[in-house]
Amino acid sequence: MASNREAFVSDCFEWNDGVLVWNPGFRISFFEWEVELISSLRALLEGCYIKRNGEDKRLWIEEPSGTFSVKSFYKSIMPISNPSCSAKRIAEEFGIPLLPAYLVSRSKEQDFRGGANFAVAGGTALDAAFFAERGIEDLSTNYSMGVQLNWFMELLPTLCPDSSNCRDMLRRSLFLMGEFGGNDYSLVYQKGWSTPELHTVVSQITTAISSAVDMLIEHGATTVMVPGTLPIGCFLTIFGRPSKDNYEPLTGCRKDLNELVSYHNQQLQKELDWMRDKHPNAIIIYVDYYNAALPVFGSPYQFGFSKGAFVACCGGGGPYNFNSSAPCGSPWAKAFNNTSLYWNWDGRHPTEAGNRMITTGLIEGPYTIPPITSSCPSLASENVNHPHYE
Incomplete structure (x- = not known):
């Protein structure tokens, strides 16, 4: 051809x-x-x-x-979106239609009026230029948060050519912003950055996320959910086992990286507080992925994960069944049976059961600020069309 x-x-x-x-x-x-x-x-x-x-x-x-x-x-160039994300469980709970993936559907006659999923595996909060300036150019994809926001802006005129109708549609929509940040830290860590060096980019990452939220609200969004980062110190598949002095006894995770994430999430919440002051009529919900997920690492059996929380269900062997040269989806990798017994799917994402455990805590527990059920009671109303964009 x-x-x-x-x-x-x-x-x-x-x-x-x-x-x-x-x-x-x-x-x-x-x-x-x-x-x-x-x-x-x-x-x-x-x-x-x-x-x-x-x-x-x-x-x-x-x-x-x-x-x-x-x-x-x-x-190999097909973007792999995580199919079992928390957004699916939230959509099920509130009767919101499941979202078509924008990247693979935009060339088709796909109707995005009910919502769209812009997420792509490996997406970072910071643009490729940030990493290129620091000598990191071999990114697996260039689907950063900025690129995904540009996709949304491209889509918007097709959904509501009239600007007044557009603001009304965005007012009735639910936006899930990420989770962003984890891929940024993972990327630079694997390029040899130390944990103290990772701390130096926290403010840039959280500010980028906050600025994206600000942009959405300026265009008319009124309900935005913003997740914090998962406890990446518990993804031993990527970051390796902790040393004796870097070991969290209650979870078996890496102390230094979880402290980094805690700091990231604290800074992100400060950014969101500033956004709430700037936009008092908007509902900005912080989603505490970190504390919703952390208990499973200390007591996986209590949550039904008899195969543990560290071992990947799908992988190509190696420590914790994770091998970066034979990732899940490659010809050399295979998935174990009974995926519901595993919390970790591919070394980088939770399984369907893992995401359900996290999202149950978000909907029924104390892991959203303010609580999602009181902040968005209309989402549970019947016969109401609420678009959802992630």
Whole structure:
């Protein structure tokens, strides 16, 4: 299909005023049914971050036969959204329709009037430029919070061409902002940053999240849920086992990283307090993922996770069944049976049962400030259309 079958990746795009523009070039015309597929491919390519002046190469998943194929390459650039997120449980509780993934549905005739899910695995609060300035350019995706907000702004005119109707729609909508921050810390940590160095970017991350909330409210949003970060010190699959002097005896997690997250969440709540002062008519709900999830690590059996909270249900072996060279979804990884017995799905996300445990605490417990049930009583009303954007 390509006009130049011997082309390098660098032959398929150009830099226009610092912006990467893809132009792969095809030698044949497409059937009508193929146009949609090409649009989806272009949308996926837009999120691939290319290093300027870097070595021109692309690595992707090898098929079990030992060969490489276009199919496996396409699979490698497909963004993997976490299918079992807390938003699903919240939607079920309040009768909100489940959300279509925007990135894979925007080239189709998808109706987003009931809401949209902009989340993509690996999304960061800070833009790619922040990491590039610090010598970190090999990002797996460029789907940062800013990119996702731009998608929302692109979608908005199609939902409500009239600005007055738009504000009314946003007033009736529920926004779930993230969770953002965990991927930022994980990314720089794996590049060799120390825990004290991680503390230096907390204010930039929480300010970016707060600014995004501010932008949504300025455009008409009145109900925004903002999650704090999960206890990343308990994801031993990514960050490794704690040393003896860095061990939390009640949970078995890493003390230094959980202290980092606690500080992040404190700073985020301060930012949200400032937003509440600035927008007194808006409902800004802090979602305490950290404390909702933490008890399971000390007593997994109490919550029904007989296989524990650290071991990944789906993985390619290695400590805690996690191997970054054989992640869940690759040909070398496999998922255990009875996923409900595991809290950790793929080393980076909770399982469906894990998310249900967290979200039950959010809805029924003390882990939202102010409580979601008293802040959003109308969400439980029948026959009311409430769009939901994540």
